[in-house]
Structures are given as C-alpha cells and as structure tokens.
Amino acid sequence: MITLGAVIALCQSTTGAAQANDVPPERLAARQWFQDAKFGLFIHWGVYSLLGQGEWVMQNRKMTGSEYEWLATTFNPTKFDARAWVDLARAAGVKYITITSRHHDGFSMFKTAATPYNIVDWTPFRRDPLKELADECRRQGIKLFFYYSQLDWHHPDYWPRGNTGLETGRPARGDWNTYLNFMDRQLTELLTHYGPLGGIWFDGMWDKPDADWRLPQTYALIHRLQPAALIVPNHHKAPLPGEDVQTFEQDLPGANTAGFNTTEIGALPTETSLTMNGAWGFNITDRNYKSVSSLVSTLVRAAGAGGNLLLNVGPRPDGTIQPEFVERLHEIGRWLSTYGRSIYGTRAGPVPPRAWGATTRRGDTIFVHVLSWPDRILALPPVGAHVRRASLLAGGAPLAFSETTAGVTLTLPARRQDEYDQVIVLETTSGRD
C-alpha cells in the first residue's frame, strides 16, 4: 500500500530533481543574448607574453616555479590601455570579450587576496587590468567573460598532479581540497569585484579527467553570486549539469579536426574558439596568420551551425596588440557593418553548412551565405517555407530563382573578386525579419 508519507517523499524528490534541472529565467535570457551576440574577442594575456612563445612556455621550456616567479616580477605592461582594447573590440563588431584572468601558469592577472602571486602585488605594474577592462567594457556596452584555468602549474596544492606541469620543482605533496577552496575563493572575488559578468570560461579540467573537481559546488557558487552569469566550460566533452554553453576549440560545432573535441553536440548554445595565427598567447615568430577571408568564413560557418565565434588575440607584453591582429579585426568589423544583419541575432538556417557555404535565419528571413561556389546556379534543398523574394543583401538587387518540391534554385550574379561571402536574402512565407 502506498502511504501519504511515501507520496510526499516521492513528490519532494521529483521536485528536487526538477529544481536541479531548472534554469532560472535570467540565465535563459543570458543564453539567448549569447546566441544573438554571435561574435566575441578572446584575449590570452599574462606573464608568458614576455617570452613571446605562447602561453604554454612554462611547460614547453620546462621552467621551474621559481624561474617563472622571477619572470613575473618583471611584468610591466605600461602601454596597456583598456579603452584602446575595447575600442578595437567594438570596431571588430564583437559583442563580448573573454579574457584570461588566470592561465595554467597559475599567475593571477587580477588583484586577489587568495595569493600574492598576482599582477597587483607581484609586479611593478601594480594595476589591476581586469578592473580597468571591466569598467571600460561597461562604459562601451561590451559584455565581459573571465577565462579561468582550473589547471595550475604553480599552486602547491594542485595535487595529485595531472598530465602537465610535472617539471616545475614543486614538492610531491599537497591537499586537493585546499586547492579547490582557493579556486572558489578567487571565483568569488571575480564575481563580486568586477560588476555583472557575462560568465566564467573554464579551461584545464582535461589535465585531470578523473579528479573530483567539485563542480556542483563551484557552479552553485557562481549561480548564487551572479544568477545571470553563464558557465562556459572548455572540457572538450558533452555538456554537464549547470553549464550553459558547449565549446569547440579550433573547430566548428561537432567537428574534431583538433583531435580533442567531442563530436557530440548537446542542446546548449555553442561557441568555437579560434586563434588568428597558431598561438593563443603572444608568439613573436608565429607569422602564420589566417586571412580575413578564412576568418569571415569561420564566423559564417559557426553561425550557420547556430554557434558563436570567439576569435583570439594574444597581446604583447607591453599591453599593445600587434598590427596583424588589429588589421584583421578592423576588416572583419568593416564586413560586419554591411553583412552583420545576416549574422547577429540569427540561428542556424534550414540548410546545414555545406562545402559552398552556410545558411542562417532570423524569423522568416533566410540568409544564404555563398562562400565559395564557381557556378552561377546554386541549387538548395527545400528550405521549409515558400520563397517570396530573393535579393542580394549588399545593395538589395533582386535575384532570379525558381522553386519546386525538390528545392530552390538561385541564379547568382557575377561575383566580385574581393567578396568574402555573397549573401542572398530569401524572404519566405510571411517575410518577417
């Protein structure tokens, strides 16, 4: 016989489960905002920038903790100008910035009471660049996310060690819970001293895939301190409870050319992070810069898959951003000033990304992005709605098209040499945009 007590207990347990899965309205709204934003600027900046060999230099050059500690005492980026960075971000057309608050080297790029190993207390610079950036972002209407490395090559309590940071000369002992408490303390600072954040971008869990990272506790802390902050984990796995965005590093959603991404796409918004050359942190000899055409193509293909692009720069140790990055960002911004309508606020279109390009959609308007197609005729499969009108986004000239049950065939105009993406606007059924 089922007793009342048993029924109540059952109700309580299902309510509990429902609550655990419940995402409050402010976070749902933040996810929508994130999906509409489509384009962010990633910034990898830290003590490693001094050596111009990328953010893994401590590991790659087998530097000990004390060697790196000395290096950190010389970090003095006197040309850092938050306003110049945010001006550049706005000129590029990004809607948010994600910056390294602490990378795997364990050095905090913000004022923290949890360790003296931070930019204000350890370096001659003595300023908190994240505070200056947060204030400037707020002034210019750009959202700010903090990248936070869970992996630490410096902290003594990052123990047992993972797969990296094994040659730093740390004693072979430590207390994992002390390390987790340290992280929660720093996250509390980040979420209480810098105003409303877009969210926290986690990285490094992959170093100790089997460890107990106490994620439910840390995620609950973040949600309690800032209910609208998104949790963006770069653990290269399908999303876990409490997370808001699924990331793909150097890959489009669902692709795994990098070799460490999952091909499983969950139900959350997605984000592709991408370097402009081959490095995240400043690398003085990496001149393998991607062309604007290739960067626009990745932005379009990410949007065609319903996702965002987080495009990286690694500022120089003096705080300036090298001209190769600046030029590319300006040119993407110029492109977006004409074509942004087909990117911002859109969702994946009816035709999944193809070799020739991608489609995006806003309401009943479909944008066909022809990135690379040699012919004047482009045949699409059925787009799920009746096409009333086809036109070029740039200039608005109408385009000839035909529609059958097999799909829509477009007659494309001759392509300009310098056109990264020929964008066709299809107004369908009710024509709302």
Ligand code: FHN
């Ligand atoms: O090891 C890091 C790397 O330095 C960089 O921060 C990238 C950015 O997505 N993530 C890690 C590798 O997964």
